[in-house]
Every structure is written in structure tokens, then in C-alpha cells.
Amino acid sequence: MRWGVVGHGRIVPKFLDAARGVGHEVVAVVGRDPSRVAAFATGHGISQTGIDPSGLVGEVDAVYVATPHSGHRDAALALLPAGVPVLCEKPMAVNATQVRQMLDAARGSGAFLMEAMWTRHLPVLRRLREWIDQGRLGEIRTVEAAFGFDAPYQPTNRLWSPELAGGSLLDLGIYPLTLAELVFDSTPVSFEAEAELSASGVDTCLSLKAEFTGGGSADLRSALNADLSPTARVVGSAGVVEIPEFWRAERMVFDPVGGGRTEEVLEPHGINGFEYQILEAARCLEAGRSESAVVPWTWSLAMAELTDEIRARIGVVYPSDGELQ
Ligand SMILES: NC(=O)c1ccc[n+]([C@@H]2O[C@H](COP(=O)([O-])OP(=O)(O)OC[C@H]3O[C@@H](n4cnc5c(N)ncnc54)[C@H](OP(=O)(O)O)[C@@H]3O)[C@@H](O)[C@H]2O)c1
Numbered sequence: 247m248r249w250g251v252v253g254h255g256r257i258v259p260k261f262l263d264a265a266r267g268v269g270h271e272v273v274a275v276v277g278r279d280p281s282r283v284a285a286f287a288t289g290h291g292i293s294q295t296g297i298d299p300s301g302l303v304g305e306v307d308a309v310y311v312a313t314p315h316s317g318h319r320d321a322a323l324a325l326l327p328a329g330v331p332v333l334c335e336k337p338m339a340v341n342a343t344q345v346r347q348m349l350d351a352a353r354g355s356g357a358f359l360m361e362a363m364w365t366r367h368l369p370v371l372r373r374l375r376e377w378i379d380q381g382r383l384g385e386i387r388t389v390e391a392a393f394g395f396d397a398p399y400q401p402t403n404r405l406w407s408p409e410l411a412g413g414s415l416l417d418l419g420i421y422p423l424t425l426a427e428l429v430f431d432s433t434p435v436s437f438e439a440e441a442e443l444s445a446s447g448v449d450t451c452l453s454l455k456a457e458f459t460g461g462g463s464a465d466l467r468s469a470l471n472a473d474l475s476p477t478a479r480v481v482g483s484a485g486v487v488e489i490p491e492f493w494r495a496e497r498m499v500f501d502p503v504g505g506g507r508t509e510e511v512l513e514p515h516g517i518n519g520f521e522y523q524i525l526e527a528a529r530c531l532e533a534g535r536s537e538s539a540v541v542p543w544t545w546s547l548a549m550a551e552l553t554d555e556i557r558a559r560i561g562v563v564y565p566s567d568g569e570l571q
Contacts, residue, residue: 254287318340336362406470441560485502
């Protein structure tokens with residue numbers, strides 16, 4: 247498969263390693279500034295460069311969109327109507343309105359579109375889902391998951407900028423939400439959210455207590471100002487699963503209630519963990535599917551609706567939300 251990439255920031259080298267590691271090519275990169283994009287292309291062995299995503303139409307088999315969140319929708323809309331398959335970094339877009347526009351475009355042309363929520367593809371978490379389906383954990387009581395690191399406050403950096411749809415929820419909190427959704431197989435029926443906002447107006451940290459159908463709950467946190475414990479716990483009536491660094495999980499440990507035998511699952515990444523979503527995109531294209539069952543469109547839309555509601559409760563508004571009025 248021949249990929250194009252939109253954006254050339256921190257995450258893109260990880261994508262390049264994984265795509266090339268599974269035998270795909272990355273042949274084109276697009277950025278806003280010709281000299282910056284040329285420097286990246288030279289440094290990473292990419293032959294074609296451009297400053298307009300639509301220049302990728304007809305040039306590649308699929309495009310990985312890795313701009314700041316505020317740029318996902320426009321990059322995707324430059325490609326999807328022309329039938330170009332898109333793997334779009336998380337979150338799919340800034341809000342549910344933008345996600346719907348992207349889904350409509352993909353539906354209209356039949357192009358493949360998947361949010362790059364790589365965590366959902368990881369073998370460890372797929373195994374966790376199997377265990378839950380088999381009833382090994384019993385009734386799920388609670389999920390505890392957090393993702394946070396201490397980032398220097400720089401108002402123009404994408405993490406802190408409302409213009410770029412920054413904040414802990416869309417950058418990091420989406421991973422604990424993903425784990426809770428995976429475990430309960432639904433978004434919460436109700437939640438309480440508490441957040442601290444930065445001077446720039448994005449959420450520096452967020453704490454969410456959520457209730458799910460059937461009585462289970464989740465305690466989820468994200469932070470841009472603190473290193474939070476990276477080990478998630480899924481507590482069931484029949485046992486507890488601990489997942490170190492759950493968003494990039496390679497391992498989990500099951501401890502049955504009542505002192506039975508502990509079981510460990512080890513699934514080291516073949517490359518860096520991005521390969522699973524890249525291979526899934528390739529399988530979908532091969533099969534002529536426009537959507538993946540691992541990260542379906544309904545999932546991305548439900549997640550955007552949920553994060554919109556959380557932001558409304560904690561008072562985080564982005565300039566692009568103005569399009570809603
Ligand atoms: N899956 C993961 O593990 C993971 C990890 C980190 C990030 N991400 C996601 O990947 C995406 C990119 O994150 P990143 O950390 O790579 O971002 P980054 O380092 O800030 O890079 C952003 C890239 O987008 C370009 N860009 C386009 N429009 C821009 C704008 N208006 N302002 C600033 N830059 C702009 C920048 O290049 P120019 O300035 O030259 O245009 C740069 O190449 C985000 O969606 C993020 O959530 C995913």
C-alpha cells in the first residue's frame with residue numbers, strides 16, 4: 247500500500263515506522279510550509295511533498311491525517327469526496343458536527359474512513375473483551391483508568407490552544423473513555439465531570455465519574471499537569487484485571503476473586519503498536535469496506551457526542567464550535 251501523510255509532527259515518525267514495518271510505502275507528505283515539509287520529507291525518505299491535501303488525490307492508496315485536532319475535518323474533506331481512504335488521528339474531529347460532515351462525505355463517495363484509535367486494535371484489549379464476553383470477570387463493577395503527564399504550559403502549543411482544540415480530554419482523556427466503552431460496550435448513561443481549566447481556556451485536568459447500564463461505573467481521569475498512574479484496573483465480581491499503560495497495552499494480569507491462579511497475557515507489539523490499525527485499514531480496503539468493525543463510524547460519532555457533552559459541562563469551548571450555531 248502507498249500512503250500519503252498530512253502533517254509531520256511528533257506522531258508521524260511512529261506511523262512511518264509501523265507502515266514501513268508491515269511492508270507499506272509512505273510516498274508523500276503534506277504540510278503548511280513548503281520548506282518545513284521538504285525538510286521532513288528529506289529526513290524521512292519521502293519523495294513527494296505538498297501544501298494541499300487535495301494534491302494527494304490519485305497519488306496514493308490512502309492518507310493518514312495527523313494534523314492538530316482542528317485540522318482533521320478539513321484535511322479529510324479534501325480527500326473523502328474524491329474517494330481517497332482516510333485513517334484520521336484521534337479524536338476524529340473537534341466535535342460531533344464535524345464528525346457527521348466527515349461521515350457524510352465518506353458515505354457519499356464510498357471512501358474508507360477510520361479514526362486512528364489504535365488502542366482498540368491492540369491484541370491485549372481484544373483479549374480482554376473476549377474474557378468479558380466469556381464471563382471470566384463476572385459482572386463488571388468498575389473501571390479505573392487515567393492518562394496524564396506534566397506538560398509545560400505554552401498557550402500556543404496544540405495541547406493548550408483552544409484554536410487547535412487542545413486540552414486533556416481530547417488529547418488524553420479519550421483513552422480512558424475508550425477503555426471504559428470497550429469494557430461496558432456502551433457510552434455512559436450518566437456522568438459527573440470536574441475539571442480545572444488553563445488560562446487559555448482548555449481543560450488542564452479532568453475527573454469523570456460515569457455510570458453505565460447495568461450498574462457498572464468508571465472513574466476516569468486525564469491531566470496535562472500531572473503524571474497519573476498508567477495502570478488501569480477493571481474490577482469484576484469474579485476477578486480484577488490490571489493493564490499497565492493500557493492505551494498501548496502489551497500486558498495484562500488477571501487475579502481471580504478468592505485466590506485462584508493469576509493469569510498473565512503478554513502480547514508485545516510487533517513494531518510499535520500502530521501496525522495493528524494500519525493492517526486493519528489494509529484489510530478493509532482489500533475487502534472493499536468503507537468502515538472497520540474495530541473502530542466503526544458509530545463509535546467515533548458516539549465518542550464525539552460524549553466529549554461534546556463533557557466539554558459543555560466543564561465549560562471548554564473551541565472557536566470551531568461556533569460553526570454549530
Ligand atoms: N495515537 C497516538 O498515540 C498519538 C500521539 C500523539 C498525538 N496523536 C494525534 O496526532 C495528531 C497530531 O499530533 P502531534 O503531536 O503529532 O502534533 P504536532 O507535533 O503539533 O504536529 C502537528 C503537525 O500538523 C501541522 N499543522 C497543520 N495545521 C496546523 C496548525 N493550525 N497549527 C499547528 N500545526 C499545524 C504541523 O506542521 P506545520 O506547522 O509545518 O504545518 C505539524 O506537522 C493529533 O490529532 C494528536 O491527537 C496521536
